[in-house]
Amino acid sequence: MSRAADTQQQAQAATGPVRLSDATLASLPAEVQRPAYDRDATTVGIVHFGPGAFHRAHQAAYVDDLLAGEPDWAICAVSLHSAGVRDALQPQDGLYTLALLDEPPRLRVVGAIREVLCAPQQREAVMARLADPAVRLVTLTITEKGYCLSADGVDAAHPDIAHDLAAPDAPVSAIGWLVAGLRARHAAGVAPYTMLSCDNLADNGLRLRRAVLDFARRLDPTLAGWIGAEASFPRSMVDSITPASDDALRARMADALGVEDAWPVQREPYAQWVVEDDFRAGRPAFERAGVVMSGDIADFDRAKLRLLNAPHSALAYLGSLMGLETVADAMRDAALAGFVERLMRDDIVPTLALPDALDADAYIAAILERFRNPAIAHRLAQIAWDGSQKVPVRLLGTIADALAAGRGIDRLCLVVAGWLRFVVRQARAGEAIVDPMADALTALGRDATGDADRDIAPFLKLDAVFAPLSSDPRFVAALTRAYAALGGGDRAAVASALTAASEAQS
Secondary structure, three states: OOHHHHHHHHHHHOOOOOEOOHHHHHHOOOOOEOOOOOHHHOOEEEEEEOOOHHHHHOHHHHHHOOOOOOHHHEEEEEEOOOOHHHHHHHHHOOOEEEEEOOOOOEEEEEOOEEEEEEOOOOHHHHHHHHHOOOOOEEEEOOOHHHHOEOOOOEOOOOHHHHHHHHOOOOOOOHHHHHHHHHHHHHHHOOOOOEEEEOOOOOOHHHHHHHHHHHHHHHHOHHHHHHHHHHOOOOOEEEEOOOOOOOHHHHHHHHHHHOOEOOOOEEEOOOOEEEEOOOOOOOOOOHHHHOOEEOOOHHHHHHHHHHHHHHHHHHHHHHHHHOOOOEHHHHHOOHHHHHHHHHHHHHHHHHHOOOOOOOOHHHHHHHHHHHHHOOOOOOEHHHHOOOHHHHHHHHHHHHHHHHHHOOOOOHHHHHHHHHHHHHHHHHHHOOOOOOOOOHHHHHHHHHHOOOOHHHHHHHHHOOHHHHOOHHHOHHHHHHHHHHHHHOOOOOHHHHHHHHHHHHHOOO
């Protein structure tokens, strides 16, 4: 143990448990990966809004892999509301543990975050970072609602946006902060930073650009013109299952490290980050850390939606009907696992225009391996939520494309029918249906008779879900057949339907 670590441990012995920090890095077990660079030599080049678990498990880990060769891209993490992340990580010098949920788990300490700020409490410090010419990239993981979007820009009626338009020097929204920083740079003659959304939001870069320009235009058309001409808003796609941190994770990390970590994070070993290469202020060499730099973001997004999210829904609805609890449990059922793989290879891949950088066989193999990971307890009941929102984008678009190409849709419709049978089961059992259309779905489920012809027609009247496919007789016939094939939705009937669908000709 180093003298610095020994001194810190002695000092903390009287006040509380020894914490993870720069001083205690040397005391960690040898198998724990730690930053492979001099942290004192790094400087902040990225400001990130929304340093929750996903950012720290995903983007920050990629940046951590680059700092040995590019030390001027360290991160200043900014929380827009809560001081929790700052208060947890500041005593730890920004360090935290990332647990990769494999068998056995692999642990690494991430050092990419050099500063943690809470915007409401440290306004001057946040503004100073945004105005700093050394900061050339601002990234965001704030969830879709954090962007306060309207159809063609920013929602001016949103309380946070209305506040920021009235008091632009005291912003509370992410958009308000971005524009405040850009105003300061414009006034000082400093080039704008690149703004990179890393949220699961379709056309995230384009929508962020519209929101920023709309907000800026309402304040100063000249500023908006400068941003539109000089700044860039790359699109991106991210993927990695990141379970929430909890006290059990903290306890496991304390046992493994020999020191306390107030806010470790965890994720599956697999991670994907695809970014449009449009960085006018410079960028790290992301590709050296495994980031895919591509102009085909929409195609990557569509591949993820159809090849990852649609099979997830298949496992959720059909697996739940079979009495299974987690994704890994569902993948241990041979009939269900075989059906999902056939669905992906024979029914979904033909509907996709895959980017050159994405090999279909390798991508499918990686997804199936992720689904089988027993260290990720991803509950089917949770994936089954919000079916009225998920089924149209995950499955019905694929069905429409298959019909347009003259291909069969029976396996795809079996998944949709699985959702309907799931709704019926929940309604009849008096179980809550977690869905924005819960009232309508519950009523339809209670009225269902079990007869396919009688049950399907009322569901198809849900235009928000099924239009315009509900008027296509090919879809109606295939969905009716699939619903009938699932029988009463019991395990034996579902397994029989899965086996028959897997063996059927495409």
